[in-house]
Amino acid sequence: MRSVAKYRAARPSLFVSLLFVVLAGVTGVRGLRNTSIEVPPAVAAGSTVNMSCRYDLESDTLYTVKWYYKRQEFFRYVPKEDPPIEMFGDVGAKVVANKSSANNVIMKDVEPNNTGRYKCEVSADFPFFTTLMDSGYMHVASLPKGDPEVNVEKLRYAVGDTVRSNCTVPSGNPPANITWTVNGNQVNSSFVINITDKFIDNHHMAIAGLDFEIAPNSFNNGKLHVVCHASVFHLYQKKAEVLLMEERPILASVLGTRESSYIGNAAKRVEEWFYAGVLATLLLCNLR
Numbered sequence: 510m511r512s513v514a515k516y517r518a519a520r521p522s523l524f525v526s527l528l529f530v531v532l533a534g535v536t537g538v539r540g541l542r543n544t545s546i547e548v549p550p551a552v553a554a555g556s557t558v559n560m561s562c563r564y565d566l567e568s569d570t571l572y573t574v575k576w577y578y579k580r581q582e583f584f585r586y587v588p589k590e591d592p593p594i595e596m597f598g599d600v601g602a603k604v605v606a607n608k609s610s611a612n613n614v615i616m617k618d619v620e621p622n623n624t625g626r627y628k629c630e631v632s633a634d635f636p637f638f639t640t641l642m643d644s645g646y647m648h649v650a651s652l653p654k655g656d657p658e659v660n661v662e663k664l665r666y667a668v669g670d671t672v673r674s675n676c677t678v679p680s681g682n683p684p685a686n687i688t689w690t691v692n693g694n695q696v697n698s699s700f701v702i703n704i705t706d707k708f709i710d711n712h713h714m715a716i717a718g719l720d721f722e723i724a725p726n727s728f729n730n731g732k733l734h735v736v737c738h739a740s741v742f743h744l745y746q747k748k749a750e751v752l753l754m755e756e757r758p759i760l761a762s763v764l765g766t767r768e769s770s771y772i773g774n775a776a777k778r779v780e781e782w783f784y785a786g787v788l789a790t791l792l793l794c795n796l797r
Contacts, residue, residue: 540569541633541641548627548645551742553652557605558616562629564641569633574611577628586611621682621711624649650741651712653679657687657739657749665756666733672721676737676749680706680714685739687717692729696721715739731755 544564552558562574576584583601587593588611596604600623605615616623628644661674678685684703689696699720706712719735727733733753740746 540567540637541565541631541639542567544629544631544641544643546627546629546643546645548647550646551648551650551744552619553744554620554649556619556649558619558647560614560616560627560629560645560647561612562614562631562643563612564631566633569637569639570635571611572632572634572638574632575630576614577630578623579625580628584609584614619649621649621651623647648683648742650744651682652741652745653681653685653739655679656747657685657737659735659737659749659751661735661751661753664751665754666723667756668723668725668727670723670756672719672723672733672735672753674719674721674735674737674751676717676719676739678715678739680704680709680712681741681745682711682713683741684713684715685741685745687715688738688740689717689719690734690736690738691721691727692734728755731757 542565544562547561547563549558549560560576562576571588574586575582578600581598581600583597584604585595585597586609587595593611594606594609596602596606600616603616603618603623605617608615624647626644626646628642630640630642633639655678657676657678659674659676661672666672672691676687676689678687687698687701689698696719698717700718702716703713704716706714717737719737721727721735723733731754733755734750735753736748736750738746738748
């Protein structure tokens with residue numbers, strides 16, 4: 510009996526809602542539309558984040574705005590309630606209530622485990638009860654604490670040699686992305702390794718290698734500029750570089766060696782003729 514009574518009580522409301530829908534179609538009155546969410550694609554851990562939900566009510570009245578993280582509601586705004594804002598769960602605990610509203614949610618001290626998809630759901634009030642939603646993905650990165658470092662086998666190379674180098678970036682979450690350039694031209698890494706940090710959970714140190722064979726046109730004015738570029742989204746962009754020099758044959762030394770050899774041989778012949786002359790002179794003297 511109670512359910513029947515509820516059904517009968519709901520019939521007029523349903524009838525009125527349908528009537529409004531028909532009238533809206535005839536008169537051209539428009540309701541809730543153009544819902545869109547703005548969530549920063551990547552932020553640093555510890556940051557305060559401003560997420561917004563935009564919508565156009567037209568002739569509608571706002572009933573509620575709900576925010577979800579991984580399908581779990583963490584924020585609700587109902588203008589007819591006092592207070593209008595309510596938060597839920599661990600994510601809701603990071604919401605700054607006095608700075609949040611029907612259009613914005615402010616979160617403080619976000620952490621890497623707050624990475625994920627956020628959804629805004631907007632519902633209009635009587636008579637249409639239209640509900641629209643939009644979502645966006647946010648990465649929360651724990652950035653490396655330090656600069657990248659480059660190591661090479663030696664600082665002088667000749668044409669045909671292979672430059673072997675590695676670049677190491679301090680641990681972070683996610684690990685840094687490493688790319689190489691040689692004299693401004695991008696070169697692929699020979700290997701990339703992400704090593705788990707034993708002291709910080711879910712942090713990885715990034716290491717990338719470079720094997721670059723030097724061609725005759727590799728050097729620029731006898732120099733090879735090797736740069737390691739490390740980045741984590743747009744939040745961390747640093748580089749480490751080393752300048753390698755061309756190792757050329759020292760022609761002067763080669764010529765000097767040949768000249769010295771020639772002079773040495775000539776001197777030796779002169780010395781031999783000298784002693785031969787002295788010996789011949791002595792023999793002649795004895796014969797006399």
